[in-house]
Amino acid sequence: MAELSSATLALVRGTTTSAGAIRFLHAGNHDGQGQLQAGSGVLVDPVADFTKLYLTQAATLHVHWGGPTAGVNENELDSVGGDTNAGVYEIVEVLGKSKLKISPLPKQTGSQTYSIGRQSYYRFKVANCEFFCCDTRTNREMHDTKHPEQPGLSMLGQRQKKWLLDGMKSSDADFLFVVSSVNFMVPHVGGGKVRTTNKDDAWTVFFDEREQLIREWDKLGKRVCVLTGDLHNSFVIKITDRVWEFASGPHNSNNHWASDEGGRPATGKFKYGPRECDIRWSTFFRTDIPRDQLQHPSYCVVQINNVFNNPKQVGDERWVAFERPQVIFQYFNGRTGRLRYAEALPAIK
Structure with a gap:
């Protein structure tokens, strides 16, 4: 400190x-x-x-x-x-x-x-997008990797959880973004020198609270995008039709093997805990790659399409609103800048 x-x-x-x-x-x-x-x-x-x-x-x-x-x-x-x-x-x-x-x-x-x-959580709004930045450290209770389903165990604390859910319910934004410093659906259960037998900082040792949040978010009738990090890989995960997780990284650190992340697949169905999810895309590395060769950075650019140009004459501008705006997540190779994957989600109207 x-x-x-x-x-x-x-x-x-x-x-x-x-x-x-x-x-x-x-x-x-x-x-x-x-x-x-x-x-x-x-x-x-x-x-x-x-x-x-x-x-x-x-x-x-x-x-x-x-x-x-x-x-x-x-x-x-x-x-x-x-x-x-x-x-x-x-x-x-x-x-x-x-x-x-x-x-x-x-x-x-x-x-x-x-x-x-x-307290270090806050919210801000840009146009039709509202961001809820969570503090996943200050109020968390001690987890137990042997019993991740413990009822009542909290990462956010009751005050912050109420603030988050109340704020999202009252928001008039089309797109709701929840920012979490730790991952939501994929565990971190390894990674080189394992520091402790109770290692896992993610929501995967807070199943009860995670499921509470997913159920409440799914009721909102809006697009909810959970922006996460910490794990040294990027992935796009469909949790429900309305709730998605987008993880970006790493930028400078080495990647993790798939075995460090609960043995997840590169794409497809994955279940770690009570809920199955669909990994639409991810960076993925097998265990036969030496750890010092896991140097494949990624970054993500998020674009909101609210309007499109509809000119009467070439070269003019006339901006028209989409009936259903879209959010587009674009993942790029951190070394070459080449596009690796993109996922577009329309607003729910």
């Missing part, structure tokens, strides 16, 4: 009244210590002023890893534990200037540095 800005450090220390600094609290390390007691849901920092904290903007509280290996990016350290209380906590309530009620309960009495993040 990076150091806090001076404005944020001053905020945590209670030495600023800047509404902007308070409202946009950044995650990171600071010099303060939180006092924790085993079995008690109260964090105490005598020099902080939590009454200046905007709970509507604040996200989760991180108790830091601690120790000499904190922040060291080495595979062999993945199984080495940090501070017993290190982890992510919900801020339940401000109990006063120096006290926060947190959940779950700390396991051990002691003192450790902590930081408070901010």
